[in-house]
Amino acid sequence: MAERGTAVRVDPVSGVREEITFFGERSPLMFCALHLPKGEVNAAVISCPSVHAELIKSYRKDAMLAKALAAIGVAVIRYHYRGEGNSEGAVGELNLDAMIASVDEARSELARRTGVDRFGYHGTRLGSFPAAAACEADPGAPLLLWAPLPDTDVFVRELIRTHYIAALKGEDKPEPTARLIERVMEEGEIELVGHVISRDLYTSLQGRRLDSYRPKGSSVMLTPYGPQNLDDLVAAWDAAGASVTVFGESADEEAWWLAGDAAQPEDGQERVMTLVSASAAWLLEQLTG
């Protein structure tokens, strides 16, 4: 086996230490970025990304939030699930239950590195599910969700619709949805918009609702996205004893699965900076206030 190191970078101004490495209690290992503040660390955040195109599209914003938090004294771990992103493992490793289970490993790794026992959770899109599940198991921990999916059907529906829209460019008539579902069950995987979707991932996404997790006693901040209505989620979590804040207006962004090659740096974009700085300030207040 070849040897692997850890990439380390220390910000000369803030003293924040960034480490990129692989971790996990079992093989295949997971890719992670640790953002470690200079000096004593009192609180820490576990950042749960989404998957496939959504992972890539939100990558920089997730990283910017982690950097902003570390600069104000909050340690952060960001990571990729097994079988996803830069982590080890094949596509068959990835499903929603494995995503949820992986948060414990990320929390252990962050606790081991910082000695912190007070955590907050951040999730983006499908990553809202592991973040919310972890929050439920850690009563009172703050929960920040960017563009959360009220249910997993939204994820599947958007993916299949994008597949059909993309298919219009081609000459072949796209298969009906029922046939796509039959094939993923029979063949073990299907291709949608150039991504392989495994049967395990597909079946793990059936009928899951975000409001089935109860972040009791937690403060929750949600940022809306597109036409998705978060009213039911807010009402359910308010009723469960959470204190829910909805931040910002629904952003009319390019579709997640159609992210093209029109990328320009996000670091200086006002909308992104507002989201990142408000989110970091909110998490800091919840964790240390």
Added chain:
Amino acid sequence: MTAEAVQSRVVDDPVFFPPATGRYFGLVSVPAAGDGKATGVILLSGTHPGSTTIGRNRMWVTLGRALAERGYLALRIDYGGLGESLPAESVYDLDRPAVDLFHHAVAELRSRGAERILVVGTCFGSRTAVAGAAAEEEGIAGLLLLAPPVRSTTKGGGGAAHLAMYSSTGDLAKRALSLRTLRQLAGTTRARRMARLVVVNKVKSLLGRRPVKRHNGQPSPTDAATAFLEPLRLLAQRRVPMRLVYGDQDMFWTEFKKAEEGRLGQVLQRAGSGIEVRTVPGVVRGFVSVRIQDISMQSVLEFVEEHTDG
């Protein structure tokens, strides 16, 4: 080639480089001990939102590990302002490729024992590959360019400009008809929004259509960009082997064929067998299907094997 096909005898070694500043981030797929061939491969994605170390369906991850399985060091990279790299110093522009990153990527692989460097690039990455290789004092052993854009279009603006310059009225009418289907599909607010976006872009492209005027002695609007041609010419003079691979349905292939009538054709003619051009069925740009991902990865593996000593 799916990720399952690649076994885990290799590891990905994360690195911030250059060592003095750690400005850029990359992952080096490292062969198992004793398997190394002293050849490094730089993988240069196009720019797209988020990160450029992963790619659609993890194509760059799979490719990097597949190369390491065959004994090569393979470096995939986040451009400045993306993924784990520090912020970019400028916008992404095909005529301003990431030459600084390229230079440091070469140094990183050389520091790990790579004596020969091969480069694979697509879109912005292919322009970075050509400009970066031409600027390197020590030779680059070969370049494989997947659907390289030859013209100077603003990133992301190429589609509209391409339609305006290369489509016939009949083609445009056909496209307009296909929108009907799209609108029928649009049963939801989200889908309607997508449909509206496509319609607006089509109309803009039609309105933006201008007759192409040719001026004596001046490059035509369909000519290849000087920022692409000059380093290409230099590399051909140095006899650096280059292979360009397009999909026969790529809009960049149409542009390449048109540009071949101008200065690009002269460069290709002088280069002779030094620049090889191949086509594969479909659209390479964006790697939008698993089939084209597999074809592209196979093209890379073949090119690397062909251009490695020993």
